[in-house]
Amino acid sequence: MNIARVLYPVRVLGPGNRIGIWVCGCHRACPGCSNPELWYERPEYEISIDQLMELINTVKKTNDIDGFTITGGEPMNQAGDLSVLVDRLSEISDDILVYSGYRLGELKNQDANTRAVLEKIAVLIDGEYIEEKNNDSRLRGSSNQEIHILNPKFIEKYQQYLDEGHNQIQNFTTVDGIVSVGIHHPSFGGSLWKN
Template sequence: MDLRIHRYLPLTSVEGPGKRFCLWVQGCSIRCEGCAVPWTWSVDNGKVISIDQLFHEIKESKENHDIEGVTFLGGEPFDQPEALGELAQKVKSLGLTVMSFSGYMYEDLKQREDCQLFLSAIDLLIDGPFVKEKLDLSRPWTGSSNQRYHFLTDKYKHLEQQIASISNKIEIRILEDGLVSVNGMATQQTLEELFHKTEFKKLSPTKFKEQG
């Protein structure tokens, strides 16, 4: 089975608890106003990759980076629930945790037959669309105050009472071609202030792209 993806990171520490492999899928049917990554919306973009190849990359990450889990972002992961369900089950077979985001509501996802395999593998789900008028980065991994945490297993249940003490963070990478890649949660204003206060401001503006 294949999956259409935007990109993946073998190692990140800002897209969920602990060290994680992070996969951004390509394609989103929700398309929230003010979305930070609208280039992940179109199903005509991105690339197609097999579940087996992604699983190989995740195993390599586990061996090389000692990750504790995998995070699925978008785009909209639940626009490709069957493929991600298959991949998530393979991830769990390695003893890794699964975290996913969705602009759909958990109550609606539970009613969809095509989502059951994927949901059964998820330890932590963050649901709800991004609402620009409710922008709120005071909680980790969420962009607006309407979004909710669902601890679907006991794996991260202990975090439920600690959410307020966990800070959002960003990671910045300078790639070989000079592109500056940013992931994590930050407002556009924060990013602009950061780049104006550092040597990154010497780069051409076309060399910077927020990756989600």
């Protein structure tokens, strides 16, 4: 897969201490996108699912992993690999949240791999980012996006997460510099990478 970064513990993109996975490649070029550096795939970011799982299992040895958040970029553009990855991640936690610029209805009409991803994940947050509709919501980049709890067993967990907290960001120091994770208001400035 083409993956730019994997971070832990991400607490601002879903409940608990999560592993965040940022895929590369997105054709939408939404104005105000937080992650323009992820619009293009890069050969140096190719990683096999086995390598990725090795990394995740290393984190798991000494940490609790409460779930996974997969964003980007456009995760559904790599639906074949994503379907395999989601299977592997489910062995650790089936609380898997995926962001996509596609709407749920569009994804349901795509190929078998895409539909398989939808069947296996807990939550889909769908729709492109519209900067004018960024209202500082928790989890949603803009108010046109919807949170779809696809696995009913997670309804209460996510409702509690949405009810009890407010939108926050979280900074990580990486080899590429400081990466700021979360839903950023358009007024958020600086030269940090935003996610």
